[in-house]
Amino acid sequence: MSATQMQLGDVAVSIEDGIATLTLDRRPHNAITTETAVALAEFFRSAAERSDVRVVLLTAAGPIFCAGADIGDMSGIAERTTLDYRNGYTAHTKLFEAMWETEVPVISAVGGKVAGIGWMLALLADLVVADQDVRWTHTFTRRGMVPHAGDPYFLTRLIPFRRLMEISLLSDGVSGSTLEEWGIVNRAVPADAVVATARELAERLAVGPTRSLGMTKQLYRRALDLPIQAALTDERASVALIATTHDRAEGLAAFVEGRPPVFLGR
Amino acid sequence: MSATQMQLGDVAVSIEDGIATLTLDRRPHNAITTETAVALAEFFRSAAERSDVRVVLLTAAGPIFCAGADIGDMSGIAERTTLDYRNGYTAHTKLFEAMWETEVPVISAVGGKVAGIGWMLALLADLVVADQDVRWTHTFTRRGMVPHAGDPYFLTRLIPFRRLMEISLLSDGVSGSTLEEWGIVNRAVPADAVVATARELAERLAVGPTRSLGMTKQLYRRALDLPIQAALTDERASVALIATTHDRAEGLAAFVEGRPPVFLGR
Amino acid sequence: MSATQMQLGDVAVSIEDGIATLTLDRRPHNAITTETAVALAEFFRSAAERSDVRVVLLTAAGPIFCAGADIGDMSGIAERTTLDYRNGYTAHTKLFEAMWETEVPVISAVGGKVAGIGWMLALLADLVVADQDVRWTHTFTRRGMVPHAGDPYFLTRLIPFRRLMEISLLSDGVSGSTLEEWGIVNRAVPADAVVATARELAERLAVGPTRSLGMTKQLYRRALDLPIQAALTDERASVALIATTHDRAEGLAAFVEGRPPVFLGR
Structure with missing residues (x-):
């Protein structure tokens, strides 16, 4: 059986042998656009209804896994009221809610840098494989922002609280090895083993119940x-x-x- | 004062010097029957009212600590409706609720293998001593099941979330040493030190307030x-x-x- | 600009370059009196309204960081009814609620021993720097007490559950190094580096957003x-x-x- 191919915004999807491989490619930053967020959310919502998908393998092209949100055309920003800002990340929030609720098992292969809401794209998978040497940076407070798009809810459930304070308030880079030690990712491996390790896990789950x-x-x-x-x-x-x-x-x-x-x- | 002896289903109880030693013995699997679950639940519910019990030391005979539930006579299973399945583990659920709510301090000495709901029998103790080399396996998804008898509620509170995903979805064996590193058990010790270590802790608590x-x-x-x-x-x-x-x-x-x-x- | 000085019960406050350095000094035990609790709570409640405070650096004088509560004049204790005991720690509880809710970032430099409610004074900071060799003791059950002043609520959110059982039921001393390993403090450093490390973090946050x-x-x-x-x-x-x-x-x-x-x- 040849692979089924489709495109969800900037995410290329290839489905073969029960594994849906999702590759985010909007280099160099792999920022998630609203269009990508909407399409990807819909995929996660309906994935469990597809008989050809038994596991999702989520990865990204290039040296940055995902550097955050691309909220697109800023031309309207001058007219925004303070209250309007509340809705600036609605599509991205819905993406992460869909990832949290999806029935299909998800494995992320995080070979590149992670920043901002990229933390959720990586960590809302069920099993997370990271490059041991690449550093993740939370970034929000570096820019004078507050974390958004679900970050406060999800990260408090996925990261031990004391470590989360360090990650969010200092916003220093944290290596994959440290993330593994802290219980934030499942496996920290050398760069060239990230995808292979994640794929091996995906292959196991793809023949599972x-x-x-x-x-x-x-x-x-x-x-x-x-x-x-x-x-x-x-x-x-x-x-x-x-x-x-x-x-x-x-x-x-x-x-x-x-x-x-x-x-x-x- | 000589020891008080009693039997709770397959659990032998010996009470001496304030320590109630509970030994599960239904070898080889030490599966918990409904009868044992009911009797043990009642013990945990009323233990705090006994002046002769100041701490419980929970252990098991043989190389398997507890491999899960023995739901007994399967002859009626063909007549079960889908809805009936909801109540298949009621007695075991009540056992773990009773262990969670009991006032008496409980220490588990886990010298053998653990599988299925055995995780709760081991981990619902306040302090857990495990054999460093013996592997625990979660098992549910290996058999196409979902975790039950309280497992989703209790294990999310007792196991760091990322580790729980690994334990439950991969269902690989995890050694006592790894469980200690992950903060899931208190002590991982060599096989011949499990009971002695747990008993020492029990003796300390038995003269406590x-x-x-x-x-x-x-x-x-x-x-x-x-x-x-x-x-x-x-x-x-x-x-x-x-x-x-x-x-x-x-x-x-x-x-x-x-x-x-x-x-x-x- | 010279430093602003003030006194909050037994806590000396010095505000300079955006850093409010709070030094608890009621040696030898640095027990928190009701008066200190009330004054300190009010400070944390209003700190975010002060333009001269951008971060709080919380420390203590002497070899004991904080050994618990000083509930003061015990002369009225004989007339206390059982029900009166419910309100024995109201001021201290309100202090820890204020620390939990305060908007201003707080860093604690814990160079000395910690006991009883001192755990909250240390851990309710956002970032915690501890002496790697000094032991903290939970103490409550050693004295036949139950933890109070918010301890059950706060410590379940700040300490991994299995470790909390060990800390509270055994009440053994736990070194700063172990607390760091267990994810309970952010940094465990040699004695002479505690304040310098915490101050460096404070200086970073003091020029932050x-x-x-x-x-x-x-x-x-x-x-x-x-x-x-x-x-x-x-x-x-x-x-x-x-x-x-x-x-x-x-x-x-x-x-x-x-x-x-x-x-x-x-």
Whole structure:
């Protein structure tokens, strides 16, 4: 089967063997435009409905993974009222909400520099592979800004609090190795191993029980903010739903028969 | 005083010198049956009312600490509707809720392998001692399942989020040493030191101010999910209640008199 | 410009070059009296309104940073009812609430021992520099007490849960080096480098975009306890407000012009 190709704004998508490889390419900065944010958000919202996608591998072209938002044409900015500023990042916020809620497992291969909202593009994946030597910079306070597009909500859930203060207030570069030590990324590897490591993980997940993987990560993400009884109710609904899938029956049968399971992703 | 002995399903209980040693023994897998879950839950609910129990030391027999749930007789499973599946783990869920809410301090000595809901049996203790070389496996997604019996709620509170994604989606074995590095267990020690290390901790807590220890850990567990004013109200009630105990008065007197306190557990 | 001096209970304040240096001095224990708590709380509440304060550097005199609360005259204690005990730490609680909510960036230089509510005085700063060799002790359960004055709420948000159990239930001394490893302080340095390291950080922040730094840390602190849509609403209001500041415009202009920004703190 040849690869399916499509374009989501500045993101090239290639789908093959269950892996949707997304490559952001708007060099040199790989800033996310509104158009890209909208298209990418829609992709994450509907990815779980595609039978050809069992995992997303998210990467970027060039030495900068993503340096932030490109809010485009600034010509209207002089007419903006203070209140208008509240809505300056709506499309980008919706992208990160979609990444947070998506059912499809996502792996990011972060070979380049990360700045601003690029932190969310990298960290909202389920598993994150980073170049051990490349430095990420939070940037917002360097420019007199406040973090936005969901950053305060998401980063408090993904970065240990004391480290987040250091990252955001000092805005110094932090290497992939340090991010791994701090529990912020899963793997920090040499530059030439970033994509290969991430792809290997993607290949593993691509033959996994897609619904089980997807519902598992969704349960965890939602449980972060649910009180216990609501989390238990949520969990019970997922237990019932997963019982209707082929892969759940296959997982049980394979276990009973002492053989490796063959998951179909449904 | 000779030891008090009792049996809670597959868990043998021996109470001596303030330490209730609980040993799960349903080898080889030490899977938790519904009967064991119910009996153990009741024990954790009422343990704080027993004057002979000042700390629980939870351990298991054999090379597997706990490999998950034994949901028993599967003969009725064919008649289960999808909705019925929601209630498949009710007894086990109640066990882990009881462990989470119990006032009595709990130490787990995890010398064997851990899988599935065994993670909660091990980690819902206040202090966890693990064999540095033994690997824990989360297992759920390996079988096409979703985590259940409280796992999404509890593990998001006990395991740093990025590590939890790795543990749950890859389901690779993670050694006790790695769990210690990741802040998931308190101590990772050689196999022959697991029980001794845990027992030493239990002996320390067994002569401690039982109510103070118990109410302290309960305050922290509840505070995880309370907004600030509710947490402060909760704290103030505990401050008042602890002021009525012998051990609080003894702690103050010993401090003023510059001598070690003699706590009685009440 | 010569330094502005003032006294807040037992805390000497010296304001110079945008840095308010606060030195707690009630040796030997540096216990916080009610009077000090009230004065210090008021300072943190109003600090953001002072144009001469762009960062707070919090430190203490002598070998003990802060050993807890000094609840003062105990003569009335015999008449206290159980219910009265609920209000024993009101002033101290309000101090820590004020530190948590303050807009001004705070750096603590913790050169001495820390015990009891001293943990909050040290850790409620945004960046914490500790002596690598000095041990902190939580103390509450050693005395048969429960943690109070906000400790259950704040420490669950600032200390990884498993470590918090160890710190609170065992109440052993934990060195600055270990606290750094556990992600509880930002920097653990030799004794003679504590103040210099903290001052260097303070000097950096003192020429930073004060409002951006302050609103950033407030967004993160609030986001810890907000559901996603409330956090996004909160963020959007801050984005609009920051757009009205000199420093935001300067940050943007400097970036466009490729020069270092000159922030004025407004």
